[in-house]
Each structure stands twice: as structure tokens, then as C-alpha cells.
Amino acid sequence: MGDIHRRGAVTLGITALVAPLTLALGAAPAHAASCTATTGTHxxxxxxxxxxxxxxxxxxxxxxxxxxxxxxxxxxxxxxxxxxxxxxxxxxxxxxxAVGKNPNKAGKCPVNKGRIACVDLTLQLSWIQDGKKLVYGPVPVRTGRDGYETRTGLKKIYWRNIAHHSTIYDVPMPYSQFFDGGQAFHSANVSMWNPPGSRGCVNMTKTDAKKYWSLLKNGDDVYVYGRKPGT
Structure with a gap:
């Protein structure tokens, strides 16, 4: 138990710089405004x-x-x-x-490694696979904004904290599963399409974050690829 606490404390020190900011910063409340009469560009x-x-x-x-x-x-x-x-x-x-239930149609996420959580930055989607079997998803996610991009590549979940909370920024990050430094899957109480994005983490709805928590464990693979629009 002591080792777990020490390990957790070290990880908290690493994640505090990035992960705690990913929940809600940039999700500014909508400003009250009357309707414009101007025709939009789109x-x-x-x-x-x-x-x-x-x-x-x-x-x-x-x-x-x-x-x-x-x-x-x-x-x-x-x-x-x-x-x-x-x-x-x-x-x-x-x-x-349009992706439907075949998110890995292009074969970009390596699914020959057992259970893996895939993150497509281009489409802002994530899902979990066992080989060719789609276990869960795809679900919309909110990844890192310009300058705070979610890092690409093959990673592994190394630390999980169901009630993670930043004492520095006082930001809750429920169902956190860290896979790359301060970057993690976690629940966020904002729309998954809220611009400009997180500070690096992969934000999910509470429902999806809870499901990921139940389906993944330490040591499971995570593969992040593509490029988020606007970064």
C-alpha cells in the first residue's frame, strides 16, 4: 500500500502540470447574445x-x-x-x-495486440477492440487543442484513479486512466464538441468514461493517431 501511495504521489506531480487543466479550460460559458441578422459564411x-x-x-x-x-x-x-x-x-x-460501427476500416489502429483503446484524433473518436472484435464504441472524444495536442503513438495505461482531482487547479477528473505523462482518458462535464479542446487529455462523457474504466486495466495498450482539426 505504501508503494502505491508513493507511486501515486510521483504520478500526481507529473500530471498536475497538464492533466488537471484538460477538463474544462477552454470551455468558456456561452456569452449571452441576441440573434444576429447577418447571413453566415456557411x-x-x-x-x-x-x-x-x-x-x-x-x-x-x-x-x-x-x-x-x-x-x-x-x-x-x-x-x-x-x-x-x-x-x-x-x-x-x-x-x-458516417463511420458507423467500423471505426478501424482503414486499419490504422494496430489490433493484433489483444485489448487496445484506439484514439482517432482526426475524427475525434475512440473505441476499444479485442483483435478484430469491436468491444465498445466508437464514441466522440475531446482531445488536445492547438499547442496542447494529445501525443500520438503506441502507449500503455500505467495509472488509474477513479476520483482523480487536481489540488493545484481544483479540477475534478473522474475515471482517470493515464497513458502518457499527464495525458489520460477521463470524464468531462462539457460537450465533446466544445472548441477548442482539452489541454492534452482525452475527454469523454461520464457514461463512456465509466465504461472505459470497466473495460481497461493497467498495462492495456492505447494507440493515438491522426491530427485534430485546427491543430
Missing amino acids: QKQVEKFLGRPVDGKQSTADCKAVKAFQTKHGITPNAGYAGPVTWGVMNLMNKQK
Whole structure:
């Protein structure tokens, strides 16, 4: 038990610099704003995504629908303007949906190593496989923003803490499973599509983080590849 505590203390010292910041920084609350009458740069694409009449012209109803989407996912300012950030989130959602239940179709994640957690930075998706068998997912994740990218490559889970909490930043990180320095899978109480992203960790919903906790253990492989949009 003493060894576990010492090991945990060392790891906490390493992770405090990066991991505790990954939960909510950058997830600024949506600013209160009235609807804009300005037609957005991606008006038609956004209208189509939201099931609105596709005419490329901003209407009051269009603005309210866009504003609601922006507010839900922490996109600021949430004034209903159909700009590149809003469309970027929607476009990513479309690409994620198109993956279906075959996330490793291109064979980029090595699945000949037993149980492995794969993280596709390009599509912001993660899943768990046993060989060719898809065990769980794919699920949307929120990875490192520009300058704090989630590091790519083959790694292993080396430390788990179900109730990890940073005493420096006072940030909870439930269901933390660390796999690379201060970078870990953990639950985050923000939208998985909230820009610009984490400070390096792989954020997940509470449901998905709990499932990963139950399916993974120390020593299991993690493979991170691709490049997050905007980094």
C-alpha cells in the first residue's frame, strides 16, 4: 500500500502540470447574445444540418436554431451566426456518424495486440477492440487543442484513479486512466464538441468514461493517431 501511495504521489506531480487543466479550460460559458441578422459564411450547410429550409439567407428561425446549437456545445459567441467554427463542429459530427460501427476500416489502429483503446484524433473518436472484435464504441472524444495536442503513438495505461482531482487547479477528473505523462482518458462535464479542446487529455462523457474504466486495466495498450482539426 505504501508503494502505491508513493507511486501515486510521483504520478500526481507529473500530471498536475497538464492533466488537471484538460477538463474544462477552454470551455468558456456561452456569452449571452441576441440573434444576429447577418447571413453566415456557411449558411446553407448549417441550414441543411439543422433541417432548416436551405435558402442561404438568415431568418429569425434560422438564427434561433443556430444559437441553440451553439449554446448546447459551448460555441462562442452564440449569436446564431453560421460561421466556420459552427460548421466545423457540424461537419465533424457528420463524419463521425458516417463511420458507423467500423471505426478501424482503414486499419490504422494496430489490433493484433489483444485489448487496445484506439484514439482517432482526426475524427475525434475512440473505441476499444479485442483483435478484430469491436468491444465498445466508437464514441466522440475531446482531445488536445492547438499547442496542447494529445501525443500520438503506441502507449500503455500505467495509472488509474477513479476520483482523480487536481489540488493545484481544483479540477475534478473522474475515471482517470493515464497513458502518457499527464495525458489520460477521463470524464468531462462539457460537450465533446466544445472548441477548442482539452489541454492534452482525452475527454469523454461520464457514461463512456465509466465504461472505459470497466473495460481497461493497467498495462492495456492505447494507440493515438491522426491530427485534430485546427491543430
